[in-house]
Amino acid sequence: MWWQRRPTRAGHTRPLGTPPARGTVRQLPRTVLIIGLPVAVAVAWALPPFGVSLATFLAFDLLAGQLRRAEHVRRDGRASL
Numbered sequence: 001m002w003w004q005r006r007p008t009r010a011g012h013t014r015p016l017g018t019p020p021a022r023g024t025v026r027q028l029p030r031t032v033l034i035i036g037l038p039v040a041v042a043v044a045w046a047l048p049p050f051g052v053s054l055a056t057f058l059a060f061d062l063l064a065g066q067l068r069r070a071e072h073v074r075r076d077g078r079a080s081l
Contacts, residue, residue, distance in 0.1 A: 022065060022068075040054070
């Protein structure tokens with residue numbers, strides 16, 4: 001993961017590279033999601049510590065997205081997707 005996000009230019013402002021934008025998963029092809037979701041669930045079921053940490057991460061990520069959306073609505077006065 002670091003290799004994909006590594007800084008490649010001198011003076012790069014982010015030491016770990018730019019993270020993917022929120023909502024990037026929505027741009028994935030549907031076949032990737034159809035195959036990837038059951039695989040992730042199977043691995044999470046087979047490895048309970050991974051499943052718990054994955055569920056916790058997803059819960060925090062969804063909460064962060066909702067808070068950002070609510071902040072954006074309060075600031076601009078309108079909802080946007």
